[in-house]
Amino acid sequence: xxxxxxxxxxxxxxxxxxxxxxxxxxxxxxxxxxxxxxxxxxxxxxxxxxxxxxxxxxxxxxxxxxxxxxxxxxxxxxxxxxxxxxxxxxxxxxxxxxxxxxxxxxxxxxxxxxxxxxxxxxxxxxxxxxxxxxxxxxxxxxxxxxxxxxxxxxxxxxxxxxxxxxxxxxxxxxxxxxxxxxxxxxxxxxxxxxxxxxxxxxxxxxxxxxxxxxxxxxxxxxxxxxxxxxxxxxxxxxxxxxxxxxxxxxxxxxxxxxxxxxxxxxxxxxxxxxxxxxxxxxxxxxxxxxxxxxxxxxxxxxxxxxxxxxxxxxxxxxxxxxxxxxxxxxxxxxxxxxxxxxxxxxxxxxxxxxxxxxxx
Amino acid sequence: xxxxxxxxxxxxxxxxxxxxxxxxxxxxxxxxxxxxxxxxxxxxxxxxxxxxxxxxxxxxxxxxxxxxxxxxxxxxxxxxxxxxxxxxxxxxxxxxxxxxxxxxxxxxxxxxxxxxxxxxxxxxxxxxxxxxxxxxxxxxxxxxxxxxxxxxxxxxxxxxxxxxxxxxxxxxxxxxxxxxxxxxxxxxxxxxxxxxxxxxxxxxxxxxxxxxxxxxxxxxxxxxxxxxxxxxxxxxxxxxxxxxxxxxxxxxxxxxxxx
Numbered sequence: 001x002x003x004x005x006x007x008x009x010x011x012x013x014x015x016x017x018x019x020x021x022x023x024x025x026x027x028x029x030x031x032x033x034x035x036x037x038x039x040x041x042x043x044x045x046x047x048x049x050x051x052x053x054x055x056x057x058x059x060x061x062x063x064x065x066x067x068x069x070x071x072x073x074x075x076x077x078x079x080x081x082x083x084x085x086x087x088x089x090x091x092x093x094x095x096x097x098x099x100x101x102x103x104x105x106x107x108x109x110x111x112x113x114x115x116x117x118x119x120x121x122x123x124x125x126x127x128x129x130x131x132x133x134x135x136x137x138x139x140x141x142x143x144x145x146x147x148x149x150x151x152x153x154x155x156x157x158x159x160x161x162x163x164x165x166x167x168x169x170x171x172x173x174x175x176x177x178x179x180x181x182x183x184x185x186x187x188x189x190x191x192x193x194x195x196x197x198x199x200x201x202x203x204x205x206x207x208x209x210x211x212x213x214x215x216x217x218x219x220x221x222x223x224x225x226x227x228x229x230x231x232x233x234x235x236x237x238x239x240x241x242x243x244x245x246x247x248x249x250x251x252x253x254x255x256x257x258x259x260x261x262x263x264x265x266x267x268x269x270x271x272x273x274x275x276x277x278x279x280x281x282x283x284x285x286x287x288x289x290x291x292x293x294x295x296x297x298x299x300x301x302x303x304x305x306x307x308x309x310x311x312x313x314x315x316x317x318x319x320x321x322x323x324x325x326x327x328x329x330x331x332x333x334x335x336x337x338x339x340x341x342x343x344x345x346x347x348x349x350x351x352x353x354x355x356x357x358x359x360x
Numbered sequence: 361x362x363x364x365x366x367x368x369x370x371x372x373x374x375x376x377x378x379x380x381x382x383x384x385x386x387x388x389x390x391x392x393x394x395x396x397x398x399x400x401x402x403x404x405x406x407x408x409x410x411x412x413x414x415x416x417x418x419x420x421x422x423x424x425x426x427x428x429x430x431x432x433x434x435x436x437x438x439x440x441x442x443x444x445x446x447x448x449x450x451x452x453x454x455x456x457x458x459x460x461x462x463x464x465x466x467x468x469x470x471x472x473x474x475x476x477x478x479x480x481x482x483x484x485x486x487x488x489x490x491x492x493x494x495x496x497x498x499x500x501x502x503x504x505x506x507x508x509x510x511x512x513x514x515x516x517x518x519x520x521x522x523x524x525x526x527x528x529x530x531x532x533x534x535x536x537x538x539x540x541x542x543x544x545x546x547x548x549x550x551x552x553x554x555x556x557x558x559x560x561x562x563x564x565x566x567x568x569x570x571x572x573x574x575x576x577x578x579x580x581x582x583x584x585x586x587x588x589x590x591x592x593x594x595x596x597x598x599x600x601x602x603x604x605x606x607x608x609x610x611x612x613x614x615x616x617x618x619x
Contacts, residue, residue, distance in 0.1 A: 113452075115451065172451075241472075241473045241474065242465075242470065244458070245462050247452055248448075248462070252443075252448070254414060254434050255414070255434075255438060255443040256462060256463065257518075258434060259433070259435070301454075301455065301458075302453055302454050303455070
C-alpha cells in the first residue's frame with residue numbers, strides 16, 4: 001500500500017512530491033524507532049518485576065522514582081535492594097551488551113560488505129576474551145582488563161581481515177573462514193590460559209568470562225565501561241550513512257570522494273571497542289551480533305542509516321529478554337550463550353531462508 | 361574552451377617492469393566526448409584507473425582544473441570526476457533512491473546525512489534517466505541496463521565536470537547500447553565531459569567527437585574520430601581485416617569485417 005502511494009507520487013514528478021515521499025519514509029522510520037524505544041522501556045520494567053522475588057509494577061515504579069520524588073515509603077529494604085542493587089545494574093548491563101554487540105555486528109557487516117560476519121564470527125569476541133583472561137592472570141584491575149580486551153579484539157580483527165588479503169581472495173566465504181581460524185586460535189589460547197591459571201581464584205573468573213553471563217555484574221563494572229561504549233556508539237551513529245558508501249567496495253567508495261582508510265579505521269575501532277566492552281561486562285555471548293542486524297534489515301530495509309539506530313534498541317531488547325530468561329527459567333542460572341544459541345541458530349536459518357540470500 | 365583535464369607524457373608500468381602504456385597525451389574540454397578503443401588487455405581500464413588516481417603513474421602528470429591530481433584529496437577529485445563502473449556487484453539491496461543519493465557523498469560533510477535538497481536532486485536525476493518508477497525498488501532486483509542507468513544517475517548527482525564510463529555498453533543488448541550512446545550525447549549537451557572505453561569502434565564513430573586508440577604496445581593515438589578511425593588503423597590494432605563503409609541508410613560510416 002505504502003509502496004503504491006510512493007510510486008504514484010514519484011510519477012507526479014515535482015519537487016513537492018519528492019519532499020512528500022521523503023516525509024512519509026522519514027515518518028515511518030521515525031515511528032519504527034519510537035516503537036523500538038518504547039518496547040525497550042516496557043521490557044525493562046517487566047524484567048525488573050520478574051525473578052524469584054516477585055515484585056509488582058507499582059512497587060518497581062515507586063522504588064525507581066523515590067530518589068527523585070518524595071514518595072511515601074510502602075516497600076521493604078529487601079525490595080529496594082533487589083531492585084536497585086541487583087536487578088537494575090543487571091538490566092542495564094544486559095541492555096548495553098545487546099546494543100553494543102548488535103551495533104558492532106551491523107557495522108562489521110556493512111564495512112566488510114559481508115552479511116555473514118559478526119563480532120563472534122570474526123573472532124573479535126574470543127580475542128577480547130583472551131585479552132581479559134591475560135589481564136586477570138597478570139592481576140590487573142578493571143582498566144587493565146578493558147584495555148587488554150580492546151587490544152586483543154583489535155589484533156583479532158586485524159588478523160581476520162589480513163588473511164583474505166594475503167590469499168588475494170575477497171569473497172564472503174574467505175572472510176568467514178578467516179574468522180573461523182582466528183576464533184579457533186583464540187579459543188585454544190583461552191584453554192591454555194585456563195590451564196595455567198590458579199584454580200583457587202583466577203580459573204573461576206576466566207571460565208565466567210568465557211561462558212557469557214551477567215549474573216554477578218556489579219554497578220561499578222557497568223559504570224567503568226559505560227563512557228567508552230557511549231562514545232563509540234555515538235560516533236558510529238553519526239557516521240552511519242558513510243557505512244553504506246563503504247559497503248559498495250573500496251574503489252567505488254574512493255571514487256565517491258570518501259577517505260576510506262579513515263572511515264573504515266574509525267568504524268573498526270569503534271565496533272571493536274563496543275565488542276571489547278561488552279566482553280568486559282558479560283564475557284563472550286554468541287549470535288546476537290549476527291542475527292539482530294539481519295532482523296533489523298527485514299524491518300527497515302538495508303539502508304544502514306536506518307538499520308544502525310534500530311539495531312541498538314532491538315539488540316538491547318533481545319539481550320534483556322535472554323538475560324531475564326537466563327535468571328528465571330530454572331532455579332540455577334543458565335549461561336547466556338546457551339540461550340542465544342538456542343534462539344539464534346534456528347532464527348538465523350529462518351532468516352537465510354526468508355531472505356534467499358545470494359552469497360558470493 | 362575550458363580545459364578540464366590534461367594528461368601529459370603519462371606512463372604506467374607494473375612492479376615487474378612490464379609497461380602498460382607510455383607517453384600518453386590528451387586534454388579534455390567541457391562537453392567533450394572522448395572514446396577510448398583498443399584490444400582486450402591493452403590497458404584501457406588501467407588508464408581509467410590512473411586518471412581517477414586509483415593507480416599512480418610512473419611517469420608524466422595529470423592535471424585536473426590546472427592542479428596536479430596526485431596532490432588532490434579524494435573529495436576534490438570526486439567533485440571533478442564521476443565514475444560509472446562496468447558492473448556493480450551489490451551485497452545489499454539498497455533502494456535505487458538510496459543508491460543514487462550516495463553520489464552526493466563528496467558534497468555532504470562526514471558527520472551529516474543527505475538532506476531533503478540532496479533527495480530532490482537525486483529524484484531529478486533518477487527521473488532524467490527514465491527510471492523514476494524504480495526509485496523504491498531494491499537495486500539488486502532491477503535489470504543490468506536499469507542498474508547502469510542508476511549508476512549514471514549517481515554520477516549526475518555527484519555534479520562532476522567529467523563523467524568516466526568503463527565500457528558502458530558492454531553488458532547491454534543492441535537496443536540498450538544505442539540508448540546509452542544517445543544518452544552520452546545528451547550528457548555532453550548538458551555540459552558534462554565524457555571519457556569512455558568501448559569495444560565497438562562504431563560507437564566512437566556515432567559519438568562524432570574525439571577518439572583515442574590504445575594499441576598493444578601501449579601507444580595512444582588521439583584525434584577526431586572521423587580522421588583517426590581508418591581501415592589501416594583498425595586492421596592493425598585488432599589484427600583483422602576491417603573495412604569502413606559509408607552507409608547512406610544510416611547516414612554515417614560503419615565498421616565491418618570479414619570473418
